[in-house]
Amino acid sequence: MARGRNVPVAEAPRRPGLPAYSASGYDITPLSKTRVAEIVKTLTPEQAYVTQEEGTERAFSNPMHKNKAVGTYVSVVGGLPLFRSTAKFDSGTGWPSFFQPIDPAHVIERRDTSMGIPRTEVLDARSGAHLGHVFDDGPPPTGKRYCMNAAALKFIPEGAPLPAESMPVTPQAAYFAGGCFWGVEDVFEQIPGVISAESGYQGGTTVNPSYEDVTTGRTGHAETVKITFDPNRVSYKDLLKVFFDNHDPTTLNRQGPDHGTQYRSAIFATSAAQLRQAQATVAELKKLERFRERTIVTEVAMAKPFYRAEDYHQDWHARHGGSCKVVVK
Secondary structure (H helix, E strand, C coil), X not given: CCCCCCCCCCCCCCCCCCCCECCCCCECXXXXXXXXXXXXXXXXXXXXHHHHCCCXXXXXXXXXXXXXXXEEEEECCCCCEEEEHHHEECCCCCCCEECCCCCHHHEEEEEECCXXXXXXXXXXXCCCCEEEEEECCCCCCCCCEEEECHHHEEXXXXXXXXXXHHCCCCCEEEEEEECCHHHHHHHHCCCCCEEEEEEEEECCCCCCCCHHHXXXXXXXXXXXXXXXXXXXXXXXXXXXXXXXXXXXXCCCCEECCEECHHHCEEEEECCHHHHHHHHHHHHHHCCXXXXXXXXXXXXXXXXXXXXXXXXXXXXXXXXXCCCCCCCCC
16 A cells, blocks of 8 residues: 555545444434334323424423523433533523534434425434424524424433433543554444544654654654544453454564554553453463464553544545455454
């Protein structure tokens, strides 16, 4: 592969079928039909009618439209946080109204012509529940009026504990070096539970090195990928397995045609627990037949500062075509 070319940066496509996460840190992976059906059984008839049959409650029928308490409005189907009280305003319509959602990714907007006039329907991104409609007659700063059915929302006052389904993900980080970071990044981006994979440089002495600095081999850095992952969906041990299954940990300072200390095999742990797990994994692998006559040379050390690589290195395969097949041994 050609390396170091300056290419335009474009948004990398999200891989289909993998868990999705919003920029504000919530798991917005669509719930299964089975799970939605289970939740619907716990709803009132009006909540089920509104959220599942695209119904509309009578204006002024629910006191939520007058609620001025501080807190968060979440979906009654799955608990995804949708609006904050700071975005709520009195529209005089008799329905709870907001000028913006907590995160644009938490709602889906789609064209609705069911009433004979074009409108924009608003759905809960996680459950697909019908919430209401959005109009272009709201206040600044957005000029939007998200006119929601109170039956589709649950209000949680500030200070009250949020249920687990309404909490953001608590992500963890892991760092792996296994040759060209384009390929390592691409592999991990295909693993369910990986929120993001970011190419960079780690393990050296030069502060904020450039790609050209690292290629000299004098900075001590390895081409490393920072993995941000959801421990509720994938464990660090699972990530270690992916790492060792998808590169050769027995070639010193080399992966395939790439030579140099920057292409070494390395694990940079973020905690003592990760360090112990990585060391234990290496010890277990050494007992396998496939490593009986080959020495594992993977460096295992505590993480030093990680420096993000230039933009043109990020999501290389996703931007330019091609992909690395994930190997499972």
